[in-house]
Amino acid sequence: MTIQQIYYAITISEQGSFNKASEVLYISQPSLTEAVKELEKELGISIFHRSGKGVTLTSDGAEFISYAHELYSQYENIIDRYGEKGKLKKKFAVSTQHYSFAVKSFVELVKQLSTDEYEFAIREVRTQKVIDDVGSLKSEIGILYISDFNAPLLTKIFRTNKLEFHELITCDAYVYLWKGHPLAKNKSIRFDELTKYPSLSFEQGGNNSMYFDEEILSNHHYPRTIKATDRATMLNLMVGLNGYTLCSGIICEELNGSDFAAVPFEPDEEHPGSKMKIGYITKKNIRLSSVGKIYIEELKKYLGVQDGDN
Numbered sequence: 001m002t003i004q005q006i007y008y009a010i011t012i013s014e015q016g017s018f019n020k021a022s023e024v025l026y027i028s029q030p031s032l033t034e035a036v037k038e039l040e041k042e043l044g045i046s047i048f049h050r051s052g053k054g055v056t057l058t059s060d061g062a063e064f065i066s067y068a069h070e071l072y073s074q075y076e077n078i079i080d081r082y083g084e085k086g087k088l089k090k091k092f093a094v095s096t097q098h099y100s101f102a103v104k105s106f107v108e109l110v111k112q113l114s115t116d117e118y119e120f121a122i123r124e125v126r127t128q129k130v131i132d133d134v135g136s137l138k139s140e141i142g143i144l145y146i147s148d149f150n151a152p153l154l155t156k157i158f159r160t161n162k163l164e165f166h167e168l169i170t171c172d173a174y175v176y177l178w179k180g181h182p183l184a185k186n187k188s189i190r191f192d193e194l195t196k197y198p199s200l201s202f203e204q205g206g207n208n209s210m211y212f213d214e215e216i217l218s219n220h221h222y223p224r225t226i227k228a229t230d231r232a233t234m235l236n237l238m239v240g241l242n243g244y245t246l247c248s249g250i251i252c253e254e255l256n257g258s259d260f261a262a263v264p265f266e267p268d269e270e271h272p273g274s275k276m277k278i279g280y281i282t283k284k285n286i287r288l289s290s291v292g293k294i295y296i297e298e299l300k301k302y303l304g305v306q307d308g309d310n
Helices: 003-015 018-025 031-043 059-082 098-111 127-135 149-158 229-240 290-303
Strands: 050-051 054-057 092-098 118-124 141-145 162-173 174-178 198-201 225-228 244-247 261-266 274-283
Touching: 003 018, 003 031, 003 054, 003 059, 018 031, 054 059, 092 098, 092 290, 098 118, 098 290, 127 141, 127 162, 127 274, 141 149, 141 290, 149 162, 162 290, 174 229, 198 229, 198 244, 198 261, 225 229, 229 244, 274 290
Parallel strands: 092 118, 092 141, 198 225
Antiparallel strands: 050 054, 141 274, 162 274, 174 244, 174 261
């Protein structure tokens, strides 16, 4: 088994087909197919299910690819440190829940580094995908939050996937809405005042989706709910339908625009408030790269976090 074969398998799993992978790798498809067959023979497993529509991972293949990502990441770290300069583009990727501050911090990071030397990626994805990406080392860092409600389940999932959660900041719940909303000028907003307006949330899908929701107080009952998959749609629904979402109150006007406001959520006995612990997850026993450290510093700078606060 060679590093090249491992990289081939990773690329095929990401591209979803041998044909696309061969184009990315600049290798003929027959040569790629033969390399994978040799790898599967040596391992004694089938890594991919092959069909006319492409390829999918077998259960053995999914486990192998998880280890392969980890091994190849370590290989890249060695090359970055000890290889000839300029021989390999350094990679850095972040997966995040739909936070504009995470994107803004990423922008500030990229401004500091040369895209000739680095290959960057930022992915706004579902909560489970944030966890999966970091668990497989597809992303070095994952941005999400935990609360009293979802912490028991997420902490268990972190442990199973050998992940660590690092808290950055703790926030109260805010109601995020359009400035033209009838409640936008309130000093605070109670739950009963929101009942006639649609509650907006990012679609998560799958089992236990309530625990993966990106919106705080997701365990409360909302009479009217609308799911969205991206921030742009969410903002349009706020304007078009006077929708709202419950969030951390951290707004990046540069990216979201200045037409929106965050108003403190006023808890009551039936709908008590809750804290959002926003932070990042990393793979256990793997040190942050120099780029990862810069990104975390940009996050802390944006959030106003001083070293030693958490």
